[in-house]
Amino acid sequence: MDNIKFKLKLEEERQKLEEQLSQVGRRNPSNPDDWEPQFNERNEQPSAQDEMADKFEDMEQTLALQNSYETRLMAVRDALNRIENGTYGKCNCGKDIPEERLEADPAASCMCGTHS
Numbered sequence: 001m002d003n004i005k006f007k008l009k010l011e012e013e014r015q016k017l018e019e020q021l022s023q024v025g026r027r028n029p030s031n032p033d034d035w036e037p038q039f040n041e042r043n044e045q046p047s048a049q050d051e052m053a054d055k056f057e058d059m060e061q062t063l064a065l066q067n068s069y070e071t072r073l074m075a076v077r078d079a080l081n082r083i084e085n086g087t088y089g090k091c092n093c094g095k096d097i098p099e100e101r102l103e104a105d106p107a108a109s110c111m112c113g114t115h116s
Contacts, residue, residue, distance in 0.1 A: 001099055007083050009106045010076050017073040025066045033077075037066045072107070079107040 021035050028034040039059055082088040089097050091110050101108050 001089050001102070003083050003088055006088065006102060006106045007080065010080050010083070013106070014073065014076045014080070017069050017076065021066065021069045021073065024062050024069070035066060035070050037062050075107040075109070078109060082109070 025035040025037045028036050037059075039062055079088065082090075089099075089102060091097055091112055093110075093112050095112065097108055097110075
């Protein structure tokens, strides 16, 4: 298996995810591996209930995007760590992950469905 090819794919995805995260959040100053959501703050108070509902909906969407990007980023980082420590392409149960699966998802860590 060509780990260099997968490493390049994972590093490219990591960079894209960090760019996407920077659009909806910012790095936690006390933990650079963690991201905090960043909301568009308006100084004015919403004048109508609909405006307040829109604001909360925007916040929920931002949180959902941030959580999705951050979860995927953690999986990508884990896969890069597995490449570095020589365990990439192996399921936690010890079985090989098929290369076709890694082609579809280079961050795949399990093939038996019992691990994350």
